[in-house]
Amino acid sequence: MRLSASHYYTVCSQGILIQFVMPEIPVVDLSNMDLHKDRITNELDKAFSTVGFVYLKNHGIDQEKVDNLFKASRNFFQLPENVKKGYPRDRENFDGYTGRDQEILEDSSSHEVRESYDVTSATSRYPDDSTPEFRLATCELAKSLRQLTTNLLKFMAVGLGLDEDYLSSRHRYVFDGVDKNGTMLRSLYYPSLTGDDIQPGVVRCGEHSDYGTITLLLQDDMGGLEVLSGKEWVAATPIAGTVLVNLGDLMQFWTSDRYVATVHRVRVPELEIQRRSARQSIAFFVQPDNGVVISSLDGSGKHQPVESLSYLKLRLSEAYKY
Numbered sequence: 001m002r003l004s005a006s007h008y009y010t011v012c013s014q015g016i017l018i019q020f021v022m023p024e025i026p027v028v029d030l031s032n033m034d035l036h037k038d039r040i041t042n043e044l045d046k047a048f049s050t051v052g053f054v055y056l057k058n059h060g061i062d063q064e065k066v067d068n069l070f071k072a073s074r075n076f077f078q079l080p081e082n083v084k085k086g087y088p089r090d091r092e093n094f095d096g097y098t099g100r101d102q103e104i105l106e107d108s109s110s111h112e113v114r115e116s117y118d119v120t121s122a123t124s125r126y127p128d129d130s131t132p133e134f135r136l137a138t139c140e141l142a143k144s145l146r147q148l149t150t151n152l153l154k155f156m157a158v159g160l161g162l163d164e165d166y167l168s169s170r171h172r173y174v175f176d177g178v179d180k181n182g183t184m185l186r187s188l189y190y191p192s193l194t195g196d197d198i199q200p201g202v203v204r205c206g207e208h209s210d211y212g213t214i215t216l217l218l219q220d221d222m223g224g225l226e227v228l229s230g231k232e233w234v235a236a237t238p239i240a241g242t243v244l245v246n247l248g249d250l251m252q253f254w255t256s257d258r259y260v261a262t263v264h265r266v267r268v269p270e271l272e273i274q275r276r277s278a279r280q281s282i283a284f285f286v287q288p289d290n291g292v293v294i295s296s297l298d299g300s301g302k303h304q305p306v307e308s309l310s311y312l313k314l315r316l317s318e319a320y321k322y
């Protein structure tokens with residue numbers, strides 16, 4: 001599959017119109033996936049070995065479940081700061097609330113205007129007393145995301161020339177808690193900015209690659225997510241009804257860099273400045289089971305073997321500033 005491309009124009013200092021081409025993030029249709037296994041396998045393989053990002057449509061996740069969690073999350077994030085701080089993120093269990101500037105993803109930034117609530121299983125700590133609908137909405141959506149993850153891991157394994165169950169059998173305990181698997185569902189809230197904060201380009205989420213196997217991302221219609229392609233930042237524009245999937249570091253290590261954990265960031269988009277409203281997204285960070293050692297599948301030894309949970313803990317400890 002050739003990457004579709006868009007043409008962008010810019011005027012250089014001599015007044016000459018320059019045209020350049022940027023790769024776009026491909027869209028893969030998952031409808032009737034049993035009938036279209038070969039096409040889907042190939043399209044995912046191409047996407048992960050080039051841009052590292054792919055939109056999925058007809059993925060089988062009920063939009064109502066997504067909307068329910070967006071709504072429950074909004075109810076939580078709009079509570080007063082002192083209430084939200086009553087559920088501080090737990091370093092061992094990776095669950096709870098993180099306020100703005102507490103997690104910094106980009107080495108050079110000191111200010112990232114973002115809040116989040118993380119959970120790792122149905123029995124994690126939830127804000128039940130302030131936002132009782134949050135637990136059910138999260139668990140319902142997590143079930144669907146877990147199912148989609150298993151399907152994707154099967155396609156990916158085949159694309160890599162492995163047994164269909166090679167990856168899924170190393171992800172048996174997705175969203176069953178950190179004692180078994182570090183997968184995390186994170187509800188993200190980028191509060192509406194005011195005063196000096198509100199300028200295009202303000203850092204919402206610093207440049208980073210994700211840490212695990214894959215990340216499944218649901219975004220609202222605001223936009224602001226950008227993906228690094230060569231030296232250019234490409235907008236990962238929200239497409240209604242799709243799930244955006246990107247590769248994480250562990251999958252890049254496993255595949256000796258054949259698949260790429262593409263760097264991405266969130267900046268304040270123009271639309272937000274006009275609308276002056278918050279942005280929301282939901283990320284499902286998929287991690288191999290605890291104890292799984294990730295070493296080059298091709299035997300090249302390109303990356304040092306690393307254990308799933310230790311790598312996650314290392315990356316999290318580098319980002320948290322409290």
Ligand SMILES: O=C(O)CCC(=O)C(=O)O
Pocket residue numbers: 188205210217219225264265266280281283
């Ligand atoms: O909010 C988004 O669109 C992306 C967030 C992200 O990249 C992350 O939390 O790792």
Ligand SMILES: [Fe+2]
Pocket residue numbers: 208209210215264
């Ligand atoms: Fe990310």
